[in-house]
Amino acid sequence: MATVARAKRKNSMARKEAIAFHLFISPWLIGFVVFTLGPMVASLLLSFTKYNVSQPPQWVGLGNWVRAFTKDYLFYHSFKVTFIYAFTAVPLQLVAGLIVALLLNSKIPAISFWRTLYYIPSVLSGVAVAVLWRLAFHPTNGIINTMLRIVGIQGPAWIYDPKWALQALIVMSLWGIGGGMIIYLSGLQGIPTALYEAATIDGAGRWRRFWNITLPMITPILFFNLVMGVIHAMETFTTAFVMTEGGPQNATLFIGLRIYFSAFRDLLMGYASTLAWSLFIVIMLLTLLIIRSSSFWVYYEGMRK
Amino acid sequence: MAQETVVLARRRDEGIPRRLYWWQRKHAQEIITKIVVMLILLTGVVIIMIPFYWMIAVSLMNDVEIYASPPVWIPEKLMFDNYVKAVTTIPFFRLFRNTIFLALGRVVGTVLSASLVAFGFARLRAKDRDILFLLVLATLMLPGSVTLIPQFLLFYKLGWYPGMRPLIIPAYFGGGAYNIFLLRQFFMTIPLDYDDAARIDGCGYFQLWWRIMLPLSAPALATVAIFNIMWSWNDFMGPLIYLKSMQHSTLALGIYLFMGVYNPMWNQLMAMSVLITMPLLITFFFAQRMFIQGVVITGIKG
Structure with missing residues (x-):
């Protein structure tokens, strides 16, 4: 009898806890439905319509999608620009960030001082900085060409x-490697020193230790930074919008800019939704591809193969 | 592997001992390596800092110096007048107030709702908890552009456009996946003993969150707050879409409008850039530990 009552009480406590859980996360749940899930479904539906805000949406079936894939030269072009940027800037950022982190990790004095200096540009990733770089890239008076002239x-x-133009944006993106650097640095500091000691006893040199210990141990971080970096790069907007507005001659017309222009300048809400969903699908595919590839190059400690 | 080790060890044993030059000694080599590393790092820092220096230098140049060729590195006379011009051409202090208002409005919502949700995920058990948490993490990867247009239409239909409400109110609904994730990670480091003690004293879940968890996680909450102030300060796309006039815009949008509408001289534009970035820089210097902790806890850069 007593055990049954206890079990019942335990059960009702678990239920109470579950109810409390749902109450606590309800702000997020409501927000998710209203500001994420709902809009995602809505933009998928909108992608099959013609809609300029002032008149009600008009169903056009696959019209927008056919137009995007067969008639819209800029559709491919903007994806091409975005891809080139993502697959040049992100690997460069990964490598450069890692190099700085490795240098910082080599027991030099005042490490936090250096870390701070390298992180500063990441704090200021805004319009003011885009404006600054817009002038820095000026052909005659800009700081970049001035420095090049010195050498x-x-x-x-x-x-x-x-x-x-696109190269300029890539160069500029390298300015912000400090954020990634901090993540690598904390990863590097987490590698057990016993591994290095054992390797040194076995006669492994500096290069060998990097290649066989350091690199495998931080591949999970590299992987994570790669995924987030690619997603972020595919959505580039502010820097391109402020520095070039997609020009010259659409050379920096990222897909993000294209979506913005279609929706808020041309008021083609339906077509812009088609573009947005295309970007969403591309990002999903890319992310899946990177995740699938991870089993070949990402090392998880404690995972059996 | 074992064989290789033996071979290497033997080879080392057989090596003929000879006198080393001072730079070949281990201690000296370590110092040389350190100096080389520091020189490389210093070069990197100089490259990173030159644009900053240039921004400040140009903001203090006169109208002739900015077009000089070869360029001037140090302005002859510091023209603080550029700052006065920049601040009076656009309603700077109004924009400053708008920016602060927007940031605070967002941060309050973010800290409250993200900590509430994170508490649920960190401390309460339910069957669907892990699936829901995966969903939270999935939204971290969701491109904003796919929800942008319907969100705009929603706020437009609600009559909130143009205005700040579309930028502030969503922050009260969950506060963003990143912040939930960060706070959950932090809550999970707080020992369960606190919960038990509080329960014995008759605390409900809500009181546990408000009276125990929030005070104990002040550093994490501060990290979230500071990151979100920074994001809000730098946010451009949101204000670009939802705020229409100069009077109602934020500093980030303001400098863009300033550049487009007034076609200002470079020195004034740079003065404006300095004014916008300085508050962030100052905040960063006072709170850099929090920034770096935030990045380290979650593995996500600002």
Whole structure:
């Protein structure tokens, strides 16, 4: 009898806890439905319509999708620009961030001082900085070409030249490697020193230790930074919008800019939704691809193969 | 593997001892390595800092110096007048107030709702908890553009456009996946003993959250607050879409409008940039430990 009553009480306590759980997370749950899930479904539906806000949406079936894939030259172009950027800037950021972290991890004095200095640009990733870089890339008076001239190189017109505009944005993105660097650094500091000691006793040199210990041990962090970096890069907006507005000659027309222009300048809400969903699908596929590839190159300690 | 070790060890034993030069000694080599590393790092820092220096230098140049070729590195006379011009051309202090208002409005909602939700995920058990938490993490990867248009239409239909409500009110509903994640990670480090003690004293879950968890996690809450102030300060796309006039805009949008509408001289534009970035820089220097902790706890950069 007593055990039954106790079991019942335990049961009702568990239920109470579950109810409390749902109450506690209800702000997020409501927000998720209203601001994420609902809009996602809505934008999928909108992608099959023509909608300019002032008149009610008009169902056009696959019209927008057919237009995007067959008639819209800029559709492919903006994806191409975005891909080039993502697959140049992100790997460069990963490598550069890792190099700085490795240098910082080599027992030099005043490590937190250096760390702070390298992190500063990440704090200021805003419009003011985009404005600063817009002037820094000025062909004659900009700081970049001035510095290049000091070492004897005649710099290009950067953001004013269709061939160089995207490169300029990539160079600028390297300014913000400090955020990734901090993550690597904390990862590097977490590698057990016993591993290095054992390897040194076994006669492994500096390079060997990096290649066989350091690199495998931080592949989970590299992986995570790669996924988040690619997603982030695929959505580039502010820097391109402020520095080049997609120009010159659409050389920096990222898909994010394209969506913004279609929706809020041309008021093509339906077509812009098609573009947004295309981007969403592409990002999902890319993320899946990276996750699938991870079994070949990401090392998880404690995972059996 | 074992064989290789033996071979290497033997080879070392057979090595003929000889006198080392001072730079070949282990201690000296370590010092040389350190100096080389520091020089490389210093070069990196100089490269990173030059744009900052240039921003400040240009903001203090006169109208001739900014177009000089070869460029001027140090302005002859410091023209603080540029700052006065920049601040009076646009309603700077109004924008400053708007920016602060927006940041505070968002941060209060974010800290309250994210900590509430994070408490649920960290401390309460339910069958669907892990699936729901995965969903939270999934939204971390969701591109904003896919919800952008319907969200805009929703706020438009509600009559909240143009205005700040679309930028503030969503923060009260969960406060964003990143913040939930960060706070959950922190709550999970607080020993369960506190919960038990509080329960014995008759605390409900809500009181446990308010009276025990929040005071104990002040550093994590401060980290969340500071990160969100920074994001809000830098946010451009939100204000660009939802705020229409100069009077109602934030500093981030303001400098863009300033650049487009007034076509200002470089020195004034840079003065404006300095004014916008300085508050962030100052905050960073006072709270850098929190920034770095936030990045380290979650593994996500600002």
